[in-house]
Amino acid sequence: MFAFFRPAPHRETLPDEQIDSTYRRLRWQIFAGIFIGYAGYYLLRKNFSLAMPFLIEEEGYTRGQLGLAMSAIAISYGLSKFLMGLVSDRSNPRYFLPFGLLVSAGVMFVFGFAPWATSSVTMMFILLFINGWAQGMGWPPSGRTMVHWWSQKERGGVVSVWNVAHNVGGGLIGPLFLVGMGLFNDWHAAFYVPAAVALLVAVFAFMTMRDTPQSVGLPPIEQYKNDYPEGYDASHEKEFSTKEIFVKYILRNKMLWLIAFANVFVYLLRYGVLDWAPTYLKEVKHFTVDSTSWAYFFYEWAGIPGTLLCGWMSDKVFRGNRGLTGVVFMALVTVATVVYWLNPPGNPIVDMVALFSIGFLIYGPVMLIGLHALELAPKKAAGTAAGFTGLFGYLGGSVAASAAMGYTVDHFGWDGGFVLLIGACLLAIAFLIPTLWHKQIPSEER
């Protein structure tokens, strides 16, 4: 099956006078493909949660049952981001990314139109597991594309701008659902409306994306930008074997292990705050459902300026030191989390500002860890390196955000839950500190 995804063969190089214009045009086009493509993936990542109130009300499921079904996404996504990353590093992203989106949309159409899909927790778990697996086919081909089309000195900028695609897509789920409800007066619109949009996105991604520059007759980006990473030679343009990627560039990469562990705790905070915000705000701060939805929306969209600022600061202020930037943002997000916890009920503005600040500050470290992973491996192994951090973030952090957080709040109250979240911030900082001395050279000095 994987032969279908085989990397595109290199073509004869274009005449010199066409190189610059072709590179410029294709970089815009390809960026549009991976940005809109990844935003499309996020339309189908969390849309199940919008259908949950209806599944509870009309089909009698409990929160616990639906939470269990939802955990399938985090588990399979974490595994897939890594394992499909390994496949993606040896695949043509132009086929790989749209294919995953089509599978994900297929699952959502089943949810939308087949009554048996929501007939049991097992069935929902299986379908969501397949969806999570297909979702893992979005990040690695985007990463592979960025490291092949943008040189090292441009990468901080391009990765941070691309990274906001997931906030854009995640933030659009709610409005799309409202449009679907308006048009069809059917809560299953939570499934089939974003799936229909995702189909269009898959076609767009296929039309705009390309594999390597060499596959369209262009020189490698290092040559075009005269920007060579340390130790670069012709072998960097050859596809690696799976074993080579896994053993040489992943397992033996100490710095990658450190950021992967840091990612467990970054993701515990990311999802620990996001997933529990509606419950916490309603139970403790007495928010109405409307205010809770707005708070959720603010959290996601606050990540857009926050990520851009973090990427900019990482290059310009911290001079390419991704670890130090991550530590500063994690220290600030710890403060915002303490405010969110200790602010007494009755001050909703303070809660909103705290939640906005957490969203603003947490997506920077989320992006930096992905960027750092891309920088820690040669470009033919970059998707796997980022997938490796995702494996830890989802199987460790996201699963703990649901299970450990739920258990802690049940047994020790919300104070216990917040001690867990603050502990996660401190542990993320602890794992990032040893990376401070692994300094990246700032963009424009490379």
Ligand SMILES: O=P(O)(O)OC[C@H](O)CO
């Ligand atoms: O959590 P992920 O795997 O969807 O990644 C989100 C961001 O793009 C991380 O850089």
